[in-house]
Amino acid sequence: MASRSLSASRRGGVRSIVVDQKRELDTHSRAIALFPRTLEIFRSLGVVEDLIVSGEQSSHLRLRRASDRKTLIDFDFGTYDPITQCNYLLAIPQNRTERVLFEHAQRNDRIEPAYGMLVRSIRGR
Numbered sequence: 001m002a003s004r005s006l007s008a009s010r011r012g013g014v015r016s017i018v019v020d021q022k023r024e025l026d027t028h029s030r031a032i033a034l035f036p037r038t039l040e041i042f043r044s045l046g047v048v049e050d051l052i053v054s055g056e057q058s059s060h061l062r063l064r065r066a067s068d069r070k071t072l073i074d075f076d077f078g079t080y081d082p083i084t085q086c087n088y089l090l091a092i093p094q095n096r097t098e099r100v101l102f103e104h105a106q107r108n109d110r111i112e113p114a115y116g117m118l119v120r121s122i123r124g125r
């Protein structure tokens with residue numbers, strides 16, 4: 001949600017409120033990596049450098065099944081070289097990603113984080 005507000009604010013100076021029912025940022029990770037398209041979007045928002053220093057870049061992704069070590073995914077992000085600067089996977093715990101986005105939102109006076117608020121309905125005017 002914070003990334004969408006960063007995007008709107010950057011594009012058109014739109015003021016945004018980031019509403020989330022949770023009262024605080026996650027302290028545990030529910031995801032392990034950011035992929036090239038997400039990184040491209042974060043680059044356009046000016047956030048990617050802060051994420052890179054908080055994570056670890058990898059040019060290769062290989063997933064194996066635990067039971068028999070069979071390779072399920074074997075992907076070289078170098079194949080993206082001609083089409084993107086974000087030709088890598090960034091290993092970063094989701095709670096760290098969330099904190100970096102939150103801190104960027106806090107530094108932007110057009111974005112107001114509102115944690116601990118539940119959206120019950122949305123009505124048109």
Ligand SMILES: Cc1cc2nc3c(=O)[nH]c(=O)nc-3n(C[C@H](O)[C@H](O)[C@H](O)COP(=O)(O)OP(=O)(O)OC[C@H]3O[C@@H](n4cnc5c(N)ncnc54)[C@H](O)[C@@H]3O)c2cc1C
Pocket residue numbers: 001019020021022030031032033034035038117118119120
């Ligand atoms: C086990 C698992 C591992 C994953 N690993 C990866 C990974 O490594 N890399 C990757 O790119 N993706 C991963 N994903 C997918 C990724 O987590 C989701 O695609 C991403 O979180 C979706 O973002 P979102 O902002 O749309 O939703 P969410 O991250 O789910 O955020 C929605 C937010 O809205 C809030 N909310 C919901 N209802 C209300 C309401 N009524 N009022 C106020 N607030 C509300 C919730 O509290 C929540 O914080 C993984 C997903 C799972 C389940």
